[in-house]
Amino acid sequence: MSPDTQSTTIPRHVRHGSNAGQPVSRRDGVLKVTGAATYAADNHPEGMLHAVIVPSTIARGRVRSLDVSAAKAHPGIVEVITPENRIPLHFDPNDKMPPFGFRVEVLQDDSVRYVNQPIAVVVAETLEAATEGARLLAPRYEEELPRTDLDNGERYDAEAVGVGAPAVTTAGDIDAGFAAATRVTEAEYYTPPQYHNAMEPHAVVAEWNGDHLTLDMPNQALRMSAASYAQYFGIPVENVLIRSPFLGGGFGSKAILNGPQILGILAARQVGRPVKLVLTRAQMYGPVGHRGRTWQKLRLGTDAEGKLTALHHTSIGATSSFDDFVEPAANTSLMLYASPAIRADHKGLRLDIGTPGPMRAPGEASGSAALEVAIDEAAQACGMDPLAFRLANYAETEPTSGRPYSSKALRECYEQGAASFGWSNRPLEPGTMRDENGFLVGWGMGTAVFPCPQFPAEARATLRADGTALVETGGVDMGQGAWTALAQLAAEALGLDLDQVEFHSGRSDLPDGGVAGGSGHTASAGQALSNAGSDVIAQLSEIAVNDPDSPLFGAGNIGVVAGEGRLYRRDDETRSETYAEILARAGRAELVGSGKSGRDPASADRFAMNSHGAVFAEVKVDPALMQVKVTRLVGAFAAGRVINPKLVRSQYYGGMIWGISFALQEEALADRRTGRIMNADLAEYHVPVNADVPEMEAILVPEVDPHVSPLGIKGVGEIGVTGTVGAIANAVWHATGIRVRKYPIRLEDLLARR
Amino acid sequence: MSLSISLAINGRKHDVALDDPRVTLLDLLRERLDLPGTKKGCDRGQCGACTVLIDGRRINSCLTLAASLDGAEITTIEGLSDGEDLHPVQAAFIEHDAFQCGYCTPGQIMSAVGLIKEGMAGDDPERVRELMSGNICRCGAYQGITEAVLEAQRKLADREKPATGKDAA
Numbered sequence: 001m002s003p004d005t006q007s008t009t010i011p012r013h014v015r016h017g018s019n020a021g022q023p024v025s026r027r028d029g030v031l032k033v034t035g036a037a038t039y040a041a042d043n044h045p046e047g048m049l050h051a052v053i054v055p056s057t058i059a060r061g062r063v064r065s066l067d068v069s070a071a072k073a074h075p076g077i078v079e080v081i082t083p084e085n086r087i088p089l090h091f092d093p094n095d096k097m098p099p100f101g102f103r104v105e106v107l108q109d110d111s112v113r114y115v116n117q118p119i120a121v122v123v124a125e126t127l128e129a130a131t132e133g134a135r136l137l138a139p140r141y142e143e144e145l146p147r148t149d150l151d152n153g154e155r156y157d158a159e160a161v162g163v164g165a166p167a168v169t170t171a172g173d174i175d176a177g178f179a180a181a182t183r184v185t186e187a188e189y190y191t192p193p194q195y196h197n198a199m200e201p202h203a204v205v206a207e208w209n210g211d212h213l214t215l216d217m218p219n220q221a222l223r224m225s226a227a228s229y230a231q232y233f234g235i236p237v238e239n240v241l242i243r244s245p246f247l248g249g250g251f252g253s254k255a256i257l258n259g260p261q262i263l264g265i266l267a268a269r270q271v272g273r274p275v276k277l278v279l280t281r282a283q284m285y286g287p288v289g290h291r292g293r294t295w296q297k298l299r300l301g302t303d304a305e306g307k308l309t310a311l312h313h314t315s316i317g318a319t320s321s322f323d324d325f326v327e328p329a330a331n332t333s334l335m336l337y338a339s340p341a342i343r344a345d346h347k348g349l350r351l352d353i354g355t356p357g358p359m360r361a362p363g364e365a366s367g368s369a370a371l372e373v374a375i376d377e378a379a380q381a382c383g384m385d386p387l388a389f390r391l392a393n394y395a396e397t398e399p400t401s402g403r404p405y406s407s408k409a410l411r412e413c414y415e416q417g418a419a420s421f422g423w424s425n426r427p428l429e430p431g432t433m434r435d436e437n438g439f440l441v442g443w444g445m446g447t448a449v450f451p452c453p454q455f456p457a458e459a460r461a462t463l464r465a466d467g468t469a470l471v472e473t474g475g476v477d478m479g480q481g482a483w484t485a486l487a488q489l490a491a492e493a494l495g496l497d498l499d500q501v502e503f504h505s506g507r508s509d510l511p512d513g514g515v516a517g518g519s520g521h522t523a524s525a526g527q528a529l530s531n532a533g534s535d536v537i538a539q540l541s542e543i544a545v546n547d548p549d550s551p552l553f554g555a556g557n558i559g560v561v562a563g564e565g566r567l568y569r570r571d572d573e574t575r576s577e578t579y580a581e582i583l584a585r586a587g588r589a590e591l592v593g594s595g596k597s598g599r600d601p602a603s604a605d606r607f608a609m610n611s612h613g614a615v616f617a618e619v620k621v622d623p624a625l626m627q628v629k630v631t632r633l634v635g636a637f638a639a640g641r642v643i644n645p646k647l648v649r650s651q652y653y654g655g656m657i658w659g660i661s662f663a664l665q666e667e668a669l670a671d672r673r674t675g676r677i678m679n680a681d682l683a684e685y686h687v688p689v690n691a692d693v694p695e696m697e698a699i700l701v702p703e704v705d706p707h708v709s710p711l712g713i714k715g716v717g718e719i720g721v722t723g724t725v726g727a728i729a730n731a732v733w734h735a736t737g738i739r740v741r742k743y744p745i746r747l748e749d750l751l752a753r754r
Numbered sequence: 755m756s757l758s759i760s761l762a763i764n765g766r767k768h769d770v771a772l773d774d775p776r777v778t779l780l781d782l783l784r785e786r787l788d789l790p791g792t793k794k795g796c797d798r799g800q801c802g803a804c805t806v807l808i809d810g811r812r813i814n815s816c817l818t819l820a821a822s823l824d825g826a827e828i829t830t831i832e833g834l835s836d837g838e839d840l841h842p843v844q845a846a847f848i849e850h851d852a853f854q855c856g857y858c859t860p861g862q863i864m865s866a867v868g869l870i871k872e873g874m875a876g877d878d879p880e881r882v883r884e885l886m887s888g889n890i891c892r893c894g895a896y897q898g899i900t901e902a903v904l905e906a907q908r909k910l911a912d913r914e915k916p917a918t919g920k921d922a923a
Binding site: 028030031035129655658682 | 785795801847855858880884889
């Protein structure tokens with residue numbers, strides 16, 4: 001069930017003329033708290049079979065044998081799909097599907113390229129039978145030594161990093177910059193492999209009807225994915241319907257097509273019945289992407305006043321043996337601090353692992369985790385307060401290009417965050433603060449930054465005879481609140497109360513809502529919906545002002561304003577008429593408008609565009625055990641116009657908690673001998689639980705941006721991770737005097753150097 | 755083999771003929787009884803998404819074999835509200851934005867209902883955080899969850915107070 005099919009009991013918080021800006025509770029809230037919100041794996045079409053992936057247990061080699069007959073002999077097994085018998089695909093999985101596709105492993109041969117690669121699929125009448133059948137296959141391998149680390153992987157020059165970003169960027173003369181420095185600080189930082197671990201495992205329920213394919217699956221990019229699946233299976237794109245009303249978390253891992261979901265669709269085709277395929281938690285550590293490891297080095301030159309003269313950031317990023325996604329970590333240094341010379345360069349490292357991919361703040365999270373500590377170290381070397389050092393190096397224009405910012409209220413973020421936290425009371429020297437229990441106390445800070453893209457998107461708005469509206473776009477709610485915030489924007493443009501707007505979303509047969517990623521969905525799909533609403537109002541105004549029987553006759557198109565379901569004369573609000581009255585007299589059953597979104601290329605050329613923020617952290621460290629606990633976290637963020645402060649605050653909290661996780665908890669550990677991940681589960685791969693998270697504060701710093709888009713929305717989904725990681729690491733140093741440059745910071749790192 | 759069990763789910767009696775002893779309560783609910791509100795996050799008892807109440811206690815349904823539950827009373831997320839009227843925990847979760855994606859939410863809410871019944875947290879947010887830590891929320895809605903549990907607990911306590919003449923009106 002999705003929100004458009006059930007009324008909600010949400011209170012109205014609407015002021016005249018605008019729904020946007022209000023802290024409306026989630027429109028899908030009732031569905032989510034009653035268990036009625038339908039996620040992909042909740043579907044169970046008639047005659048459905050269960051498919052289970054058989055994952056490889058080696059990292060490199062080939063599958064020598066599978067005991068197919070043992071599996072087939074188990075009661076309830078319908079089919080065992082291996083490279084021997086799998087039906088052909090119409091697109092070579094060893095090629096990259098444009099525009100953003102990766103190479104996928106879908107039983108094209110018997111090679112094994114990483115642990116947890118699918119090597120067979122078992123289809124059965126029940127989940128229990130399929131699971132047992134998968135076990136009975138008992139694969140045997142020809143195993144080769146896996147490449148698992150910096151010392152045995154193959155280093156190479158990456159052509160591009162992230163999604164098409166340059167691998168090397170230089171601005172200014174870096175050698176001259178260092179020559180001019182009175183002081184140079186240099187250090188190396190390590191970030192581990194991290195896995196998205198959305199609470200909802202990747203799933204697909206696939207049903208074929210001839211050459212028509214219906215898919216229930218969590219998906220961050222509906223239209224793009226539908227086109228890709230159509231190509232893999234050789235059918236017209238209009239034959240593919242993806243339904244994705246809710247995602248149980250995405251974080252980037254459900255944006256890009258991956259092998260297991262293609263195999264689920266393939267299995268349904270092969271056995272001629274609907275198939276459900278859900279990954280186990282352990283199987284999510286391999287074929288569905290992760291945040292790749294980085295080995296970073298930062299070199300900062302400063303002059304006598306503590307101003308940067310040169311900033312050089314290098315990063316080696318791990319990728320798979322067969323595809324390229326190198327974490328664009330060093331590019332974070334191009335965005336933040338003023339320096340006459342900046343250089344960012346990357347190298348790739350091939351390991352026998354699943355291909356990494358975008359994970360919440362890809363590049364910015366890892367890069368900021370290193371950069372913000374390096375900045376802290378430079379401030380320390382200069383004997384300066386870390387905030388004063390950052391202000392001394394504040395970039396008034398984009399550091400690499402000199403372009404002005406479209407808007408940048410970072411100074412206000414620093415001020416408001418520092419004031420709320422009490423930063424001015426921070427002693428410069430580390431190791432001087434203790435709490436009443438004798439715990440070491442430390443305060444640290446970091447700057448947060450994230451780009452604010454606006455992607456192409458489309459939407460449709462239909463004003464109905466009764467004056468209510470239907471608005472539609474193939475948008476995606478993975479928890480950020482699209483069901484609510486996007487509807488608010490549509491209602492605002494339509495001049496209607498939120499309750500008067502029915503919103504259809506989460507399906508690939510709706511107008512293309514674009515990608516829910518890059519923190520750009522509200523700015524993108526929201527602008528399209530807003531434009532569609534405005535288009536309808538323009539048409540309606542045209543009818544009214546040209547109708548001699550209307551009180552608005554002669555007002556001219558721009559002479560009317562819309563609000564509360566009425567058009568008013570701008571210069572005389574006593575003259576107005578309801579939408580329903582205008583439509584009725586014109587004999588129109590409905591008016592349909594459309595809208596598109598996309599960044600104005602001239603603005604994109606002229607301005608640098610980012611969201612910014614400042615994060616302040618307090619940690620307490622047990623002096624005997626050196627156990628670290630984050631006890632306070634204050635973030636102040638400026639991200640353009642805020643559509644729903646309640647939801648935005650939740651996004652910032654979530655991002656900051658990911659920062660705690662990055663700094664202190666998350667790390668997948670591979671056994672060097674086998675390449676197997678030793679902690680591929682939620683007990684041993686640590687993510688924060690409630691008790692790990694302190695009382696937090698997120699300050700929404702006002703920022704008006706006339707250039708990013710007509711609505712002035714930036715983006716809030718990912719920025720909270722950045723800044724927070726460094727703030728916590730810097731607080732650990734301030735508490736203990738120990739710099740740990742390897743994430744996550746563990747108590748053994750502190751104990752060893754106490 | 756076939757094994758018959760009888761259990762009450764959300765107040766309704768179910769006679770289930772199990773054809774397989776390996777079926778967990780979670781898979782029974784989701785795949786055989788059309789009650790998919792309870793979620794599978796890890797199938798290992800590590801994330802809490804599958805939390806239900808069995809005879810009033812919070813339990814990971816993924817670690818519980820259905821065959822062991824003959825005679826049990828089970829409450830799932832689908833059975834918590836009183837018709838259209840949300841349970842105070844459900845209402846507080848909406849009010850405090852105690853979820854984002856919503857996938858862990860059924861488990862969080864059932865766990866919160868169990869915790870309030872256990873009465874072990876008092877009004878101490880630290881204790882609530884600790885005692886709700888068997889339920890992972892990857893989106894990071896913990897601040898709202900803690901606030902929602904405390905508010906729902908207050909509302910439930912108020913409800914149980916003997917009504918005065920004024921309140922009853």
